[in-house]
Amino acid sequence: MRETSGPAAASLDDHRNATDLLARRVAAAPEHVAFEVRxxxxxxxxxxxxxxxxxxxxxxLAKGFVAAGLAPGDAVAVMAPTRYEWALVDMAAWFAGAVVVPVYETSAPAQVSAIVADAQVRLGVGGGAEHVALLAGALAAQERTTLGVWSMDASAGADLAALVEHGASVMAEALEARRRVADLDSVATIVYTSGTTADPRGAILTHRNLVGQVLNVAAAYGDVVREDGSTIIFLPLAHVLARGLQLVCLASGMRIAHLSDPKDVVPSLAVLRPTFLVVVPRVLQKIQAAAGSAAAEKHLGPVWAAAQRAAVEQGRGAERGDAPSWSLRLRHRVFDALFYRRLRALMGGRIGFLLSGAASLDAELALFFRGIGVPVLEGYGLTETTAPLTGNLPQDMRAGSVGVPLPGTTVRISDDGEVLARGTGVFVGYRDADATAQAFVDGFFRTGDLGSLDDAGHLTLSGRLKDVVTTSGGKTVAPATWELSVENHPLVAHAMLVGENKPYLGGVVVLDPEAVAARDADGAAALPAVPAPDGVPVEVDDVRVRSVVEAAVEAANAQVARSEQVRRFAVVLADLTVAGGLVTPTMKLKRAELAARAQAIIENLYAESRAGS
Known part of the structure; x- marks a missing residue:
């Protein structure tokens, strides 16, 4: 059993609750720009x-909540896309002494009703008419007295402006008293997990969790989160990572802009020119692939391939602290003029760091971006750890690793390889007592992830404890290495290793239809239609597409032991919208759901072995 800790870097003693993060900031810098709003x-x-x-x-708005009848400890459900009003409602609810319950804007009616019932929500705020209707229906089904639903969009008598007007008579002294009702150990928010492996469960996060994470993360990343910096938040604010980032930026003076549609991010980069962005690995893969496609159109494919190798070499040298050779300096200068400079300009020209989270990041991809002058800080955390648990630091970056325990956090590796965590961000438990009891061992939270710690305390993840595949021959395989390698191909959205109780390993490779269309219009035209939401994935038999995927599979097989290699694979198209039910709002694959829908396709991978038995 191995263990390492990050000493706390900040004291919480002078903070009453999360509202002090704003109260202190407004006292220190009232005229500083906190948000850019469109x-x-x-x-x-x-x-x-x-x-x-x-x-x-x-x-x-907090006065409006009080006037509406919201009592200390009451739950407020917020269901909306990422937007400025989300930040406003979140903090106003805390000022009123309430508990915030985020609901993903893509949630189905049954999910909304389940969350509203479990969290005992009394009041709702929706982004628009559709969200308001879903919340109103869920509240109407409750037996207890509820306080209605307000809209972030303009709505006669039922929007945030009306709520503010309703609270005009509430005295400042009364609100200040309400603001200070909650202490650090009071419940601040109940966040329902996105459910990649099980039904969503309500994780209870306290004001101590939030304040502790904000202060310690800000201390660890002072070079990144700065008063003269800015960021764009486009991940769902119902996810704890985006909300945590928002609080860190607000408390530190880093300007925030919100975008509800990730497709608007790239066009906005040149206008907003952020210094820092939080992304998921797929975004970085698409940026690199788009550059490759543009180079190929100009018949510069081989030159781009050399530029990629040079960037990785530059990044690897920087990680080791080695000075680049004269040859590399010359190549880097040439490729900077041809490619790298344009990529940095595409991202606004001011980004000092990217933070990648929510899924594993390929080491070479991280080295590539570092080599072009945009270092990627990979981190790791869960809802139950109030987002960041470990992270690469600007002065200590290891590609392929998710970094060291952040200040105030201890990471332990159990005898069976599971990552365990204890510290300021670790939640107090779930709404369900039985689930809470199963989630802890010896005071440590069981993350369910497999990992290892090196001598310097860097954590490297190797998959999910529940995702291991055991073949009929008794070989147990962690699929992460093979899957991540296949997913690095720009045409692939997701890859899943299969073979539980089967004679050999198989694979299901899910295409990214947009990437296929961008690469090969003729090949895209040969593809079947993407299935409707909740539909069964469609197998792709196009020879050209399969040959490209086969090369990616062979490359992945070369990275693992012979007993861990995939013998047969299927290429499929599936609905990868959140509404389709195969991915979470942070675009992580729901493995069990894909396995269930693609059962016939998976079974066909083993038809030959059954026929020969």
């Missing part, structure tokens, strides 16, 4: 919102 004007212009303006809006 209110839907025809010209698409962004307007600045200072910390003082945000604070005043929070106070006004």
């Amino acid at each position: 209110p839907g004007a025809a010209d698409g212009a962004w307007r600045p919102v200072t910390t003082a303006q945000f604070y005043d809006e929070v106070v006004g």
